Amino acid sequence: MLILKPKKDFEVSVEAEITPDLAEKSEEEIKNFEVWYGKYKVKLGELFEIKKEGDEKKLVLEGDFSRVKWIGRGMPDGEIIVKGSVGAHCGAFMSGGKIVVEGNADDxxxxxxxxxxxVVKGNAKNLVGCAYYGDLEGMKGGKILIEGNAGNYIGEKMAGGEIEIKGNAGDFVGTEMKNGTIIVHGDCGFVGGDMKGGTIKIGGKFDLLPSFKKAEDGWVGDINVGGEGKIVKI
Incomplete structure (x- = not known):
């Protein structure tokens, strides 16, 4: 297990593509692992206190990581526990393992x-499980659980997997969605624009586009794009 703590409050963003693989390296390799601090490339040991306990494939991040981006990028296995909030792109491209954020998550x-x-114990901002600009597919598998609220463009271009939000969400949930499931237990804004497939389940109030047709168990659309996605009230 590897424990990291920020040595100071970061004045600019840190881009640190740290994954549980780092816990299997030697302390010297960990200290010399290179990250970006603003426009400067620095060693991990310059920014974080480092404590290694055994060889378990697990990262524990203690403190404020809200300015640290790309945590868990592309991780295939292992576990990351963030005892605080986390910056943008957390878990992007991950294919396995588990990330638990005890605070809030950025875009x-x-x-x-x-x-x-x-799993995010607090709130998440925008673009959860989305495709990056210019890419055709967003989230393809796995599960994201947000115990608080989330922002706009949740699951845009989603092609598989599940996103569950215990609170409320913003506008444009499931835009251009192809497959998978989005569950919003609270309220949200417009849902399913240009949706081609998949299912959106909503517990509270939401805004429905006129391009969805009523079905026995909800609504189907977006008919403007020949879509067969389902929106269901729960």
Whole structure:
């Protein structure tokens, strides 16, 4: 297990593509692992206190990581526990393993992930499980659970997997969605624009586009794009 703590409050963003693989390296390799601090490339040991306990494939991040981006990028297995909030792109491209964020998450949580699990105990911002600009597919597999609220463009271009939000969400949930499931237990804005497939389940109030047709168990659309996605009230 590897424990990291920030040595100071970061004045600019840190881009640190740290995964549980780092816990299997030697302390010297960990200290010399290179990250970006603003426009400067620095060693991990310059920014974080480092404590290694055994060889378990697990990262524990203690403190404020809200300015640290790309945590868990592409991770295939292992576990990351963030005892605080986390910056943008957390869990992007991950294919396995588990990330637990005990605070809040910034934009692009789980973007284009294909497997694994992300749990956020607080709130998440925008673009959860989305495709990056110019890409055709967002989240393809795995599960994202947000116990608080989430922002706009949740699951845009989603092609598989599941996103569950215990609170409320913003506008444009499931835009251009192809497959998978989005569950919003609270309220949200417009849902399913240009949706081609998949299922959106909503517990509270939401805004429905006129391009959805009423079905026995909800609504089907977006008929403007020949879509067969389902929106269901729960």
């Amino acid at each position: 692009w949580l789980g973007a284009e992930m294909s497997g694994g699990e992300i």
